Ligand code: ADP
């Protein structure tokens with residue numbers, strides 16, 4: 209039998225395939241252009257396009273598609289479909305005679321690989337596109353290899369308007385990767401470490417959590433279909449007590465799905481690193497081996513797409529929403545992130561030699577600066593309606609953004625601030641005995657893991673734990689790159705201005721150490737302490753999004769060439785729009801399910817008790833309260849202001865959400881007393897346990 213790994217990357221036009229299919233001079237120029245950012249010469253474009261199109265057809269592809277990431281969120285992201293594409297044929301005909309047609313031998317023109325045009329006005333664009341000037345263009349992200357899946361050649365693309373304004377997730381990420389390169393190389397030069405580096409990369413390894421349930425049950429729930437989460441439903445008596453589900457064997461049918469998806473991802477060059485059962489019943493996780501940030505973001509979007517595709521074939525449905533079921537854990541997408549050089553220097557690895565150790569301390573200072581100075585910006589990247597159910601709910605980090613570099617490191621920061629040397633941090637692993645002779649001692653990392661922190665250190669990377677499961681990773685990682693670049697440029701500036709390396713690091717820590725917190729992020733004391741430190745606690749999406757377009761943020765994005773001021777504004781508009789459309793969709797679905805499902809069921813249930821009123825107990829009162837709460841919700845929803853996006857969003861958050869909760873509580877109470885066969889939708893118990 210062939211080694212299972214033999215299919216690794218077989219359907220990806222990666223370095224190895226390129227080396228096989230392209231003349232070495234072309235390949236060399238292609239790689240150089242990736243470092244310099246220069247365009248690929250037209251002659252080379254032709255050769256490359258020819259090679260890719262031919263290769264794809266040999267792999268059975270009949271279509272190709274420019275695949276890009278519009279600014280989807282809110283209702284748009286409900287199905288976990290974050291990518292967009294139109295499939296075009298890979299076949300062209302040669303019209304040899306009047307009647308006989310045959311496929312052209314030659315491939316499509318090279319422009320078809322490098323550029324595409326589409327209608328930008330039909331995608332969320334924050335006002336950057338209007339229908340009368342709607343052209344928008346896709347252009348190949350040359351740093352992310354095309355691949356073949358589902359008989360289609362996918363070409364990962366950036367998506368910009370006629371005037372080069374970004375209206376997607378990918379473009380700002382790519383720009384932020386350039387910013388990391390510029391600021392990172394500048395910092396290395398200033399502190400005279402690793403100066404042989406030619407370029408810098410940022411890396412991402414995502415951990416995707418999700419629920420899997422029967423497709424038939426999913427389709428019978430209008431709330432899941434329309435909003436991605438259940439708007440009603442009582443917890444079964446067995447739910448999450450004792451964390452029984454965590455690391456249990458994956459149920460057979462789900463295991464089958466995960467195996468299939470793993471094999472598919474392997475072919476397109478994305479080996480999965482981990483798959484396991486999560487804490488909540490019905491919940492699972494998969495994560496790949498980390499890659500450069502853009503490639504990894506691509507593979508996450510593809511993963512979600514392939515999961516949906518393969519689940520449907522097995523009669524299953526995957527839920528990527530942050531909180532599909534109230535009362536049990538929601539889903540996140542931890543973004544494991546690091547930056548490093550082409551020479552293999554990882555800025556977040558404590559380092560085996562002096563230079564590495566110094567770089568590590570310096571890099572943490574830069575990150576502390578970024579997170580402290582642009583705290584709200586980081587918060588905004590995980591602010592959306594789904595994640596509001598999760599952050600701060602004792603299952604995910606709080607909405608307060610802090611940095612956890614480890615307790616030992618926190619003490620070390622104090623010593624640096626007091627004048628100590630940059631080389632005092634001992635990063636060696638610690639030996640711990642197990643207390644029995646059969647199981648050997650363990651080598652514990654120098655720092656414990658803190659799962660209550662939004663930004664904990666994980667040995668060679670930081671893990672941004674607040675990212676929601678339905679999100680495209682591009683925005684959170686883009687902002688990690690941006691704030692890190694800000695920190696690196698700031699520290700480099702101090703050294704370039706004549707300050708010693710040590711003093712610069714000490715000054716940056718002194719001014720930003722209030723963002724370092726190594727305690728329990730779930731505790732009641734932390735928000736109080738955070739307030740004393742001046743750290744924002746933006747605990748709802750509207751509060752967070754209101755800070756996005758601050759002068760400070762616009763300036764940073766402009767300086768780093770990630771967003772123009774106009775693009776920053778547009779992004780805020782999209783964030784508001786996504787929030788509003790998600791909430792409105794939820795309210796309308798609630799009203800409809802109550803009117804057409806719950807109220808008739810209540811009436812039917814009551815009928816049975818005619819003549820035996822005593823048996824009905826307080827059912828009538830419980831059912832009546834549904835209509836009271838429904839009317840209140842409708843009345844409040846009708847009063848929704850339309851003055852501005854921010855007011856609309858704030859109203860939905862502050863005035864509508866509590867009323868949604870009140871209606872839900874009334875309906876869920878009714879579920880507890882209604883004859884079970886009359887409950888009009890699949891119950892939590894059925895959805896969570898019946899695959
Ligand atoms: P956890 O212990 O947090 O559950 P997992 O093993 O599930 O971690 O996932 C860790 C993820 O971090 C994987 O995708 C892994 O490839 C990735 N990772 C490891 N090292 C780095 C790094 N230096 N930069 C970015 N991601 C990394």
Ligand code: MG
Pocket residue numbers: 415542671
């Ligand atoms: Mg993790």
